[in-house]
Amino acid sequence: MEIKKSPKADLRNKRGLLLEIGLVISLCLVIGAFAYTPKERTIEKMDLQAAIVEEEIVEITRQDQKPPEPPKRVEVKVIADLLQVVTNDTKITTEVDFAEFDENTEVIQQVEVAEETIEDDQPFLIAETMPSFQGGDLNTFRNWVQQNVKFPQIALENGIQGRVVLSFVIEKDGRLTNIQVLQTPDRSLSEEAIRVLNKSPKWSPGKQRNQVVRVKYTLPVDFRVHN
Template sequence: MEVKKNPKKDLNKSSGVFFAAGLAMVLALTYVALEWKTFYGTEFINVAQNVDEELIEELELFEIEQPKPPEQQAAPEVIEVVEDEVEVEESVIESTESDEDTEVMEVEDVQFEEEPVDVEVPFAVIENVPVFPGCENEKDKRACFNTMMQKHIVKNFRYPEIAQEMGVQGRVSVMFTIQKDGSIGNVRMRGPDKNLEKEAARIIGKLPKMTPGNQRGTPVRVPFAIPITFKLSN
């Protein structure tokens, strides 16, 4: 048996109309919901209702006093004129120009005091080198000085025991100055170890007093440098 449909009873015939109507209604409700405005009542809200009354009682009002403007002194009605009775001595400026009656000192009568010259002249360029004791009668005092220095170092040389135990060796550069009175000063060392530097300073400290170096007949300070080599034997 065939089932026949009635064309007048088709349920899908008006579905599009109902869908469009429903969509329009939903959009309308959404618009109304978004544009809806609410207003609070005019009832006064006390913002101080949660404030502790004890804190309010402790606050004290204070006033700031404005400084009073300074009082203006009234000008005197009568101005008195006081005469200046103090006498002022006028300073007289004497002329420094000489005239015919002025006596002029002769140049020969003027005495000049020569200030001592404190300079250093290197050992290599000084006119008269310092004289090491024992080189007074030598013709080449510069060569004799170097020879006596080497003898002095060999005679007083002593290798520090702590440096030997540590195996420390090397060259110590010693710089000192022969002062204007022939003494030794301004001793400086530079080497690989403090113990070697200390020994080099001890050797230089034993140098005898010398005849100071002269430059143009004037005693001057003469700096001098010499290396001292510390080498351990195999």
């Protein structure tokens, strides 16, 4: 037996209508979703018991440079030269036995005086006529050195100070030579003292028995910093 379908019961004929109805419903849902706004909520009571956490704000600072130190008073003082004591350990004794002579014997002692010879290479520590500097003595030279010497910057920055002791020779032609460092707290101080001595003008040379001789001097220079 063949089953017959009613044309009205065939849903395929209504497919277009159902599609339009579905699109309309979807569009209404989308519009309703955009139109919906949530209700505003208000805080009726504030909890005053809640602890307020304060966060410390740390400023970002750069490392400050050290403030400039107050200027220090620098003093370079040329003091009196060191005393050098030169001793002669050679003893000359003459023994005469007077028992070999009677009372009538005349004793005549002849002493030969040898002429003093001056060695060219050996400088004198003390001469009959000491060298002179610009018409003055060693004190004049000390003042000249004190006016020309400068405190080395590297020694000043490192707090180095002290006494430099130098020795030098005044030649027969008045030049200042043979500068030697006998004592120094730092190389920078001794180099500054040597620099000044090398600039020394010529001296008037010393004399011994009317002969021009070399004379050796010792000169201390004090480098001091006073706050």
